[in-house]
Amino acid sequence: MNSNRHKTGIFSFLILMLVGSASLAAQSITLERAVLLISPSVPAPMHETAPQVFVEEVARRTGITLKTVSNWPKTNTVCVAFVLSGDQVLQGVRVPVNTSKDQPELMPEGFRVVEETTPKGTTLWIIGADARGILFGAGWVLRKLNMDKNRLELSVPADIATAPDYPIRGHQLGYRSTANSYDAWSVAQFDQYIRELAIFGTNAIEGIPFHEAEKPSSHFKLPASEMRIKMSEICQKYDLDYWVWTPATINLTDSIKRKAELDLHEAFYRSCPRLDHIFVPGGDPGDNHPKVVMPFLNDLQTRLIKYHPKAKIWLSLQGFTVEQIDYFYSYLAKQKPDWLAGVVHGPGSPSLAETRYRLPKQYQLRQYPDITHNIRCEYPVERWDQAYALTLGREATNPRPYFFAKTQANSAPFTDGFVSYSDGCHDDVNKVIWSQRGWRSDADVHELLTDYGRFFYGPKLDEAAANGIAALEQNWQGPLAENGGVETTFAFWKKLEADNPALATNWRWQLCLLRANYDTYTRRRLLYEQSLEKKANFILVNANAIGPETAMNQALDIVNQPDKSPISPELKSKIETLCADLFASIGLQTSVAKYKAKGYERGCVLDFVDYPLNNRWWLADEFIKIRSLKTTGEQVTRLREISTWENPGKGSFYDDVSNISKGPRIKTISDDATDIAWWKDGLSRARLSSQTFQRSPALSYENLDPGARYSLRVVGFGEALLRVDGQRLEPMIYNREADTVKEWIIPLSATQDGRISVTFDQPEESHLNWRQNSRISDIWLLKEKVNE
Template identity: 80%
Template sequence: MYPTRLVSRLALLLVLIVAKSAVLLAQPINLQRAVVLLSPSVPAPIRVTAPQMLTEEIAKRTGITLKSVTGWPKTNPVCVAFALAGDTDVAGVPVPVSPDRQRPETRPEGFRVVSDVTPKGTTLWIIGADARGILYGTGWLLRNLTMDRKRLELAAPANIATAPAYPIRGHQLGYRSTANSYDAWTVAQFDQYIRELAIFGTNAIEGIPFHEEEKPSPHFKLPAPEMRIKMSEICQKYDLDYWVWTPATFALTDEAKRTAELDLHESFYKACPRLDHIFVPGGDPGDNHPREVMPFLKDLHKRLVNYHPKAKIWLSLQGFSVEQVDYFYGYLAQNKPDWLAGVVHGPGSPSLAETRFRLPKQYQLRQYPDITHNIRCEYPVERWDQAYALTLGREAANPRPNFFAKAQAAAAPFTDGFVSYSDGCHDDVNKVVWSMRGWNPEADVNEILADYGRFFFGPTLDAATANGIAALEQNWQGPLAENGGVEATLAYWKKLEADQPALATNWRWQLFLLRATYDAYTRRRLLYEQGLEKTANQQLASADRVGPEVAMSQALDVVNRADKNPVSPELRSRIESLCADLFASVGLQTSVPKYQAKGYERGCVLDFVDYPLNNRWWLADEFVKIKSLKTKAEQVNRLQEISAWENPGKGSFYDDVSSVSKGPRVKTISDDATDIAWWQDGRSRARLSSQTYQRSPSLTYENLDPGARYVVRVVGFGEALLRVDGQRLEPTLYNREADTVKEWIVPLSATLDGRISVTFDQPEESHLNWRQNSRISDIWLLKEKGSE
């Protein structure tokens, strides 16, 4: 028996040891003097790339360069150790083995990051299932470190184990003139960007090697063929799959062109140090029947495997007819090609559900989501305010994290992953969200954004960045004039800007500041310019009293104040400077004349920052036509029509069909949400409402006068096959030319219950180019005068 006093001392000592260990475990792991140790089993190139990535990214943010060692430090060691899950030890120290039965670190690309904190020293283990597991474990560590000039630490204890849900998580980075920024990048910029995508879970990069029939970009730092080989080298460095998108844009029945194309491919294959997948779209572009496409792809594969034995071929069914789709599946059933990896689903393909159902299980299905465009695209911004659509256009900075998290959640279960379509850095947040949710579909969007802010902007800006990006997404919700949050978002980002002057040259920071400023400037212009037009309409309404000439002159003087006395010139100036900053920092081309963008749809927000948000251009042109009318009465009548365009009078209704703020009775959303006709490179002088439209809108009218006679009036182009409460009506006026009028009398029996539904059958126009399809832009339900 031990003396009671000794037992008490032993118990106290044990308590002290446990308490000290608990304190050690709870304290952050200080890595300022850490060393890096690598298991010899980690394969190349990641055995070089992962430590280099870790040390370089830490050095940029802290000024600390971690040293690599080959053996364990003897005195008070703090070590970051890289190992594979199959390793038993590194330099004699056992690799921790998790009791977790699932052990995600043993699955492809999986990893575990675990801290081993003892009084003798601290080891932070990065344990990967394979080389990529090491890469992604390093990425997790970089996203979660607290890094600044005073700190380099990780919250303890650390014990995270995870593996990706989807095996394909990639993004297309096309080095071509149509890109709004990539074409201006150096090799070093591509390397850094691809590294950053890998840090956030990306495992594939897609290039565009051939068929750049346009002139080379004036921004190219290297000829396109050279840069595409460099991109292959970068993918090799980070152990990422290298895909190429390469359509067959000629007739495959032309043997000479077919042979030349095969030779062109082969020379590219031979030059690439890494090449994993060839993706040939069936259409968009391309117009070959699968009976020619499939043998061509087989021949491509024969040449491909001479240089890249494990590489595979992919095909999309974009643009295929029902007969062509059936032929493709018949070919698979009969030939069972082992050279085909799978099918890519893109815009114009049969549905994901149908494709997954019909595609034999041995073939994979990859999504090709368009995360780069805002309108006329696969994922348009729903009910986007007309003012944004006219000014921000297709490729503005577009962080849409919550929307794309939902979009991916809906599509991903049918697929084996994705490689997104991107034409520039403006969709950077969307890339990160897709990659992180491709890894973990349950990942919290706010936490993803916090990781984004912590890594790119600093440890104190994680929550601030998440909130700021979410606010930018909310800026695009609902009628802009009613969205007071836009001003709050600007104030929020201006406060961040004032507090963080060191971030002034960070291109991601600049991008968010540009969006916040542009949104607020557009809202202020909208309120101001629409107010001017209301005043001008009052002038036009007095034309019968003051005369047409005076009314038109006064109205133009009012609406043109938008140019003579513009609102918020300080915001306009800030937009100009931010666009210059972004061109300098990341090559973002926001203007055709100023920054030599390929086209006005390619992110040229600076070229549309002053585009009219009232109808002053249209009014000026319309007044010229009115002056040519023969009589004063005709002139007055037309001016009064214009003045009452959006305010048809008591008991009557007006809807601008694709305007979220001026179409309250519209129940449908067009295929492109807010479909801008895009005439004259976006500089159309047409009435704003006629530039946005739907093909077959649906509207509901309530609180109608049961005893009144109503007329439906429509302005648009082509056909308008109207039904009221499901009954097709015959028109009393039916003009098919652009911006002309059609009218129908509503049967009295339809309005007896005080409500009607108005719908339009969609005419059969599949033979027409989409720009020639019928469209409807403005709809009135007019109560006839005297109908009481």
């Protein structure tokens, strides 16, 4: 664990809060006429990169072009001086000394920013422990500066000394066809984005070479083989570690394929100006046994250090069986390979606690957190409303700052840091949170969001942006129909948009506006379309009186009204406009047909913006089946079943298992939140309740009638191994096909106290693909009076 680093973080926070000596101004510093001076001891390329970043980012926001000088200015002016902590003087001027016991600016990547005012002028010192410390110190100043047209002011007390809590703080930027935006980027866009990540404390970038990256994309600005070298050059420019994620997807026992793979790697190593880490996942993809993986990695390292002597090899245990995991640790104990840097923990790996416990201390442990997905992922949105899951899907714009701050706080102490999994810029806020909390583990989330707003939107919007982003996260909390805050968030962002037209082309701004509009449109549709289905059900329940054909026709006319008279068409139009703007600004592919996204699961929110939020597609298909029934009575019976699906009558209960709006008795959270059956590219016509499910839900029922008989009915797929109050029950009806019924009679002895608990044993299905695992979507507890 990293207790020492945590102490450093606490110390950094205390230093930040201190006001310096009388010679240090507590007032704002005006930098409009400042000049930059760089110590000759700052090594290349940071000697050129740090002032370039500072000058360009200031000019972009203020129109002011600061000058870099080679000597101290003779006039009484403000100077921004970049020096190393080992410098005692800069051209005859003493570098301020931190007299405190601990000096974070002497630690790797640490820095001190301090203002010093003398009769000769004011100097803002950026004192770095090393080249990265210079860059991160400059980044701190840029985040805190108030920059707008012809204004450049540092209003916070300039006296901070800090070093990172965790040495690895990175993000994967995969230039491959499956990304929802990166594959459309130019070299300049990658350069700017990597720079901005560095300004917020990122020190590592991970690329994806070879097999995954070689799949063509119509959006590529450069061939993947060229772009991965350009990314290496960008990392060299900013002195960031360049990692590559490269699975061994071939059969490593095939000597010919193995040699070809090694040669492929070596050619890449040779061509990279900078390469620091090779990460080979054990699985997802890849299915080789570690007995062949470890020698392969050893051979990789032999070739790697020929060109990059300090570069390191990493392995994840993703997808390994218990036997394979034991083999790996046995190998470490016996061989003690010094060529292995450490283990990467990703989805499908053994727990972080177990990994850190079993991993010898000489090996590092890096996390590989999935910060890019919302469902079917490592960190799903808990109890996500079904309407969002069916429309926003897996890769929507997803600022989750408070959730990920807590997540990182729980996991980081086991690790030496992280390189996140990201498939697009839609998770930009999450990257900033992880990078900054990796720097200081107790950093205040609201402060980080104000820094984000100040730097990317301007000083007048720092608080507003922080609050607006936090509100977007809250939009996803709880049942959508009950979340009136969604409309408030929309009104907030709508006013911000009206008041700040200059930000219309800012892609981060566009992402927030898209979410605010999309969330509101989805909520309005949900309320509207669900109300129509209730009206249709009232028609269907009276099918015996008006005739089944008339009832079905009238019901369809009602539930199909959204197709003819959609609600809030102005919001739909705005969403379309924002999606077009985002494709133009950042290459975000929100549609397969319109923007050539790789697949519907890859952030295609535009393709699902009008996906039905009532069961009109399912009803239309069911009515076709009902019309084929032989008798009117059979038709009426089936229509009554449909119309009372969610309303089984007085004293009975219904739960839509993974719909938080309709599952009040569900006590469990699915391992994958609202787990959607990804059928027909997300455009399934199945009943909505059957598209979200759990494997083995638990329910609690209260206030049951002790004098009544109850039966329990389940709709799902595969097995449903029921227990009531811990006792396994035998079914009366047991169909395993999709969307068919299973039914049990509840013993009277179980309901005598007016309550029961319902659980389901998990069947052994490890041999099946997860899509074929058993699932439960609907549960009824049906009351029937006991015969006297």
